[in-house]
Amino acid sequence: KARELSEQSPLNIIEGRGRWGILCSGVSYNYVKDAVAELKMADQVTILRIGFSHPLPVGMIQNFLKGCEKVLVVEEGEPYLEESAKTYAQEAVLTLPIRGKAQDLFSQLYEYDPAMVRKHIAACFGLAYTPPAPVDLSDVPPVPQRPPTLCAGCSHRATFYEVRKATEGLDTVFPSDIGCYTLGLLPPLSTADYLLCMGSSTGTVGGFSKACDRKVVSFIGDSTFFHSGIPGLVNAVFNNHDLTLVILDNGTTAMTGHQPNPAVDMAQLKLEGYGRVSIESVVRAIGVPHVTVIKPYKVKKSIDAIKEAVAFKGVSVIISQELCALYASSLKLPRRKPFHVSDKCRNHRDCMDHLACPAFYVWEGRIKIDANLCTGCALCAQICPENAILPVKDAAKK
Ligand code: SF4
Ligand code: SF4
16 A cells, blocks of 8 residues: 555656656755756756655656666665665666766765765766866855854753752763753853763763762753653662752753653643643652752752752752743743843853853953843843843843
């Protein structure tokens, strides 16, 4: 049935009636289209674009091969289409050359680009092609580095800052996991020493707690916790490991585009008929002896709670609850007022140096906050030793 669907699928399309064939899929199709136009070979080529790729439309591919003298397969990654096409050709007793991955053609490595596809199509079909001269960039000033960073107002920034404060002076290992919070890797947050694979933060943390005398504070997101973090935590409780796990519960699966996870409040999405699994209940049911829920925008309280958890001998879990800033905005929740750096600022830049919120910028040597980016999370206001960072309305009064 699936094969029939694939044979009939409008996602698999044939274009042109030329004697040379190009079999492609995904983004490579767009590169092929551009290359065929630029090489002025549209009359000579038939393109089969596969959109329904499993199972493949065997009959359609065999008919396509029958009409071609020679075929080039353009697909990124493994030679799935290429090997399938060769098999189908053999089954249909066709002897035409089918090329794709080869030393002089496409690689299994890296992403393709239009220039590469154009060059290999020309080479495969023996067309004259002179690559354009490289653009002279010698007079272009160096582009400032813009490392990836957590969004302005991201609650992970607050949690990371608080964990660093709570573990000041301790020799701590910070395992991390897969999610936006892996960006804790970069300074000034520096709260991701390594990442092995999805869910590994709860498993490897137990190993570290046994293998070294250092404190171990591990991070995992809410979705990853449900996906593959629970078994590691069960193992840690069973073995009575000495560690702290911080579950960053931002109410959604943020990194991949706000998909729900079992802890998400589906009513907020106006979707009915769903249950909701409490992370705290799961953690307590596993038998974790020290469990605390923090609100990371309350900085002092959170630091105190994290200190207690880290000092606890055994498994402790901190659940840091605050909605992803982008998710909150997509839910159209009321916006907090943005903050502003008042003239009490003494310009020592603790805010910038410890948080690196992207809403900060420097103008004429002074720290400023971009009110369009600032979500009003108040994190920077709580760490400014001069109390110089104020909500916009308060700043206006001063
Ligand atoms: S309040 Fe401060 S930390 Fe929060 S988003 Fe605005 S500038 Fe960034
Ligand atoms: S921490 Fe406060 S006083 Fe220091 S630079 Fe930032 S805003 Fe200014």
